Amino acid sequence: MKLEKFTYDNQLTKLFMFATVFWGTIGMLVGLTAAFELIFPALNAGIPWLTFSHIRPLHTNAVIFAFVGNGIFTAVYYSTPRLVKNPMYSQLLGKIHFWGWQLIIVSAALTLPFGLTQSKEYAELIWPIDIAVVIVWVVFGINFLMTLIKRRMKHLYVAIWFYIATWVTIAVLYIVNNLQLPTSFLHSYSVYAGVQDALVQWWYGHNAVAFFLTTPYLGIMYYFVPKAANRPIYSYRLSIIHFWSLIFIYIWAGPHHLLYSALPDWVQALGVVFSIMLIAPSWGGMLNGLLTLRGAWDRVREDPVLKMFVVGITAYGMATFEGPMLALKSVNAMSHFTDWTIGHVHVGTLGWNGMLTFGMIYWLAPKLFKTKLYSRALANTHFWIATLGILFFAVPLYFAGFTQSLMWKQFTEAGYLAYPNFLETVTEIMPMYYLRAFGGSLYFAGMILFVINIWKTAVAGTFVRYEEDQAPALEKLRPENVEKLKWGWHRKIEGNAVKFTIFALVAILIGGIVEMVPMFMVKSNVPTIAAVKPYTPLELQGRDIYVSEGCYLCHSQMIRPFRSEVARYGEYTKAGETVYDYPTQYGSKRTGPDLAREGVTSLPNYKPDSWHYNHLIDPQKMNAESIMPPFPWLAVNDLDIASTPAKIRAMMTLGVPYPKGYDTLAVRDLKKQAHEIGDNLRQSGIKVDDNKQIIALIAYLQRLGTDIYKNKK
Amino acid sequence: MSVLIVLVIIGIIVAGSFLAAFIWAVKSGQYDDTYSPAVRILFDDSHPLEIESEKVSDKDIKRKYHLRINQ
Numbered sequence: 213m214k215l216e217k218f219t220y221d222n223q224l225t226k227l228f229m230f231a232t233v234f235w236g237t238i239g240m241l242v243g244l245t246a247a248f249e250l251i252f253p254a255l256n257a258g259i260p261w262l263t264f265s266h267i268r269p270l271h272t273n274a275v276i277f278a279f280v281g282n283g284i285f286t287a288v289y290y291s292t293p294r295l296v297k298n299p300m301y302s303q304l305l306g307k308i309h310f311w312g313w314q315l316i317i318v319s320a321a322l323t324l325p326f327g328l329t330q331s332k333e334y335a336e337l338i339w340p341i342d343i344a345v346v347i348v349w350v351v352f353g354i355n356f357l358m359t360l361i362k363r364r365m366k367h368l369y370v371a372i373w374f375y376i377a378t379w380v381t382i383a384v385l386y387i388v389n390n391l392q393l394p395t396s397f398l399h400s401y402s403v404y405a406g407v408q409d410a411l412v413q414w415w416y417g418h419n420a421v422a423f424f425l426t427t428p429y430l431g432i433m434y435y436f437v438p439k440a441a442n443r444p445i446y447s448y449r450l451s452i453i454h455f456w457s458l459i460f461i462y463i464w465a466g467p468h469h470l471l472y473s474a475l476p477d478w479v480q481a482l483g484v485v486f487s488i489m490l491i492a493p494s495w496g497g498m499l500n501g502l503l504t505l506r507g508a509w510d511r512v513r514e515d516p517v518l519k520m521f522v523v524g525i526t527a528y529g530m531a532t533f534e535g536p537m538l539a540l541k542s543v544n545a546m547s548h549f550t551d552w553t554i555g556h557v558h559v560g561t562l563g564w565n566g567m568l569t570f571g572m573i574y575w576l577a578p579k580l581f582k583t584k585l586y587s588r589a590l591a592n593t594h595f596w597i598a599t600l601g602i603l604f605f606a607v608p609l610y611f612a613g614f615t616q617s618l619m620w621k622q623f624t625e626a627g628y629l630a631y632p633n634f635l636e637t638v639t640e641i642m643p644m645y646y647l648r649a650f651g652g653s654l655y656f657a658g659m660i661l662f663v664i665n666i667w668k669t670a671v672a673g674t675f676v677r678y679e680e681d682q683a684p685a686l687e688k689l690r691p692e693n694v695e696k697l698k699w700g701w702h703r704k705i706e707g708n709a710v711k712f713t714i715f716a717l718v719a720i721l722i723g724g725i726v727e728m729v730p731m732f733m734v735k736s737n738v739p740t741i742a743a744v745k746p747y748t749p750l751e752l753q754g755r756d757i758y759v760s761e762g763c764y765l766c767h768s769q770m771i772r773p774f775r776s777e778v779a780r781y782g783e784y785t786k787a788g789e790t791v792y793d794y795p796t797q798y799g800s801k802r803t804g805p806d807l808a809r810e811g812v813t814s815l816p817n818y819k820p821d822s823w824h825y826n827h828l829i830d831p832q833k834m835n836a837e838s839i840m841p842p843f844p845w846l847a848v849n850d851l852d853i854a855s856t857p858a859k860i861r862a863m864m865t866l867g868v869p870y871p872k873g874y875d876t877l878a879v880r881d882l883k884k885q886a887h888e889i890g891d892n893l894r895q896s897g898i899k900v901d902d903n904k905q906i907i908a909l910i911a912y913l914q915r916l917g918t919d920i921y922k923n924k925k
Numbered sequence: 926m927s928v929l930i931v932l933v934i935i936g937i938i939v940a941g942s943f944l945a946a947f948i949w950a951v952k953s954g955q956y957d958d959t960y961s962p963a964v965r966i967l968f969d970d971s972h973p974l975e976i977e978s979e980k981v982s983d984k985d986i987k988r989k990y991h992l993r994i995n996q
Contacts, residue, residue: 220971295966367955367962377943384939388931408928415932435966444963451963452956456947463936479929582973681971 213684216364220299220679224306225290226580229573231314232282233666236569237659238321239274242267244656247649250803251642253832253841261325263841265762269336270324275561276334276424278317283569284428285313288356288375290576291435295372296363297683305355312348316341327760328398332413332795334420335389339400342390349386353379364683370451374431377459381423389416393866395858399756403866406790407474410798414469422462425560426528429568430458433501433525436568440517440575446503450496458493461486468539471548472772473798474787480541487539494532501525516591520571523599527563531556546621549768549802551641551648552613555606562602562655570594570662577666581673590665598658604651612644621776629779632816634805639837741788744919746868747912749856749878750885754912756859757851757905758797761843768799769808769916781817782809782917789920792868804840809917821889822896824910846906853903856882885911 249255249264256262289306293299300306319341323329329336337345356379360372368376389412392400404412438445445451467475467483502525505512512518534556538547547553578585585591619637622630631637747755758764771777773784785808790796809815819827826833829847831840857875864870883902889910890902900907950956 219974294969294971367958368950369962369966373950376946380942381939384935388935404928411928411932438963438966442967444967448963449959452959456943459943460940463939476929676973678974679971680974683970 215682216685217680217682218297218299220293220681221303222290222580222675222677222679224300224303224310225286225576226675227310228282228286228289229576229580229666231310232279232286232569232573233663235274235278235282235317237663239271239279240652240656240659242274243271244649244652246271247645247652249841250645250839251649253839256841258842258844260327260843260845263762263843265765265841266325266327268762268765269329269333270321272334273320273324273336274317276420277320280425280429280561280565280569281313283432283565283572284378284424285309285352286576287428287432287435287572291371291431292356292359292375294681295365295369295435296360297365297681298359298363301355301358301362305351309348309352309355312344312351316344316348319344323398327762329760329762330390330392330400330402330795331759331762331764331797332389332402333417333800335386335413335416338398339390339392339394340397342386342392346383346387349379349383353383364685366686369434370445370448370455371431371435373455374427374434377455378423378428378431381419381427381459381463385416385419385423389413393862395862396855399855399859401859401862401866402795404796405792405794405866406796407470407787409793409796410470410473411467411475411479413795415466418466418469419463421560422465425565426462427459429565430455430497432568432572433497433521436572436575437501437504437521437525440515440521440571441505441508441511443504443508446500446506450500454493454496454500458490458497461489461493465490465539468544469800470798471539471541471544472774473770474785474790484539484541487536491533491536495529498525498529498532501528516585516588516595517571517575519592519595520567520574520598523595523602524564524567524571527559527567527602531560531564534559545772545774546617547613548772549800550613550617551609551644552617553801555609555613558609559602559606562598562605566655567598570598573662573666577669578673580676581670582676583669583673586665586668586672590661594658594661594665597654597661601651601653601655601658604654605648606651608644608647608651612641612648615644616641620780621774623776623779629776632780634780635835635837638803638839642839740791741786741920743922744789744791746792746863746870747915748885749860749882750889750908750911751915752859752863752912753851753853753856753882754908754910755793755797757846757909758912761846761909763807764797764799766799766801766803766840767805767807768802769796769806770798771806771808777806781806782812782815783920785917786920789917792863794863794866794868807913807916809921811914811916811918812921813918814921820896821892821910821914822898824913825893825898825900825906828906828909846909847900847904849905850903851886851905851908853879853882 245255245262246264246268249267253264256264260266289300316337320337323338323341324336328338330338335342356375360368360376391403393403394400402409434445434451464486465483467479468487469483471480471484473480502522505518505522508518512522537543538553538556547556574585574591616637619631619640624630769785769790771781771784778784790798805817810817810819812818823834825847827840828843830842830844831838832842856878860870860875860878864875886902886907889907890900893900893907
């Protein structure tokens, strides 16, 4: 058995590691800004792209895909070659992967804050960037899978399995969720509408948490925790059971994001059952990670790396217990749409993803730079303020969630809502928002210490670019056998055929989904409520403004079938009402009230056009305590009327029953309706032109929820 | 709710491919030994490459040391 010598190249690990640190700082800074804007709505200084609803998607996308994403790649590029005894397949593909991913992040930062968004949560990126993501993901996949195929270690360590599941599942999820019909280079409509779109969105959203924030980080846990503790994983057998059961169950749990919505009941039940089952594999993994440290707890007391791992894994355990509990319908009835969800998510991200990333890099940086960590004391300080930061972030939000939900549901003895004014329930929880911003500041301060520590470590040491290793080749790949099998299938499989097969499979998968699904969807989107009609061209344009301004981030459009919600907002939302909503605007959070019946004149909350105008321009003028940011530019910016025919045509392609040739008449109708609203506003003494964005947005708001009320009275 | 059918089919394909991968892993002997893989990762056999001069390019390294950097 001849030993083969080979060399690991640490260049890309280093680049990905620096990118993780850099984008982590940016992403958290954006999040912190958003947290402060909820306290001080005027903090955006009247700048559109600094407004809460514009930077919130930037925050989520940056921390998920830039911070955690680069963290995943750091781990994969470092651990995979060492686990399979084979350098990464191609340095060139690796470079394309690295720079492509950073370019995607930059283009996200240049689009999302400027209102270029699809409004699908954690998938807001516009279609040209979506395509770039798929290409880079495929490049990464080829580089990673080819490394495995040419490996020297027959056994694939459990961490590798987690990486494989990540790659495969994210590819499928991303493509299915992002199927869309472009109307221009920067705009598109989702091919799914209403409740169907909601299901796809949360099928993706939930599994993005599962396969982007969880499985690759479990891979990190299974590699870096044993390495840092210098002891094997507690039970390798458990890790295998953990892996397979986790990935089987996770993919079905998405519907728990839509409990009590217009989604069919049996689908909700399915989501709940699988969510409860998830406790078992999740806790199996959590315990496996923690028990690895048995007998090493004395070192946990001193080593910041192990400390961070312990808090990270504990946070994983808490979040994966809380998640199934939140998926119970009775708990969800209370927690959904409140800040409880935000608290829950941040235990997972700040705790599990953040702490594991910090621990990994504190361990990795000294290795890559062949030196000691610059300051252990600084890292310990980071550990403590980050841990406190998580507590100050999450605990107040739990209280905010309970409080607000109880207030929403409270009736007086006479049978009326105890707090009919939504704003009262917001004002009540403001102290919790202050505390959350304090917690976020602590966590961010820790991040700064982290940057300093890693930077100083890198400067103090010398970068070890190449590391030499040796191992025998896999039996079938040894030279003597390869020679023997020159014309055999082994030989072929190791040659171009594999590359070709992978390319072909990917192409077929993408092509098949892109072709088949939209056709399938278009035919089936038949309205089920006769009174529900397509949006007028002006309303459609207004809806696009609603999407682009990010209104869905604070306002839901889904009234659940509870007495408290029907009393507050009107008739609960039916599936048939949203069949023309491409994509759906159900939303997931009520920082402000639900808007599903905003336009219904017979409801107590109805507001005239002039109120909406004044409120959008300056919410604090209407309600001094409101935390909604002002949107004065809506009355300044002109509506892009020229895009109307293309949008109508796209809607017709998707199956919306506008009369034939309506795209040519749409602009005329749009101008007519805009003039009516403009006149109405001018009668109230408001100086406004018909062609402003605000007119379209008001038209849309006044249409919301009205269809099924038309026949009443 | 035709999207349900689409998602169920995709879900079954994904879960099915996981199942196939699981069967392959068991049959190919991946899990015959559930002890040594956990221990093996703790041994670091690799060592930094000694390079005589500081100014060497990737090409030099490949040529001089006959190393398979990119395979």
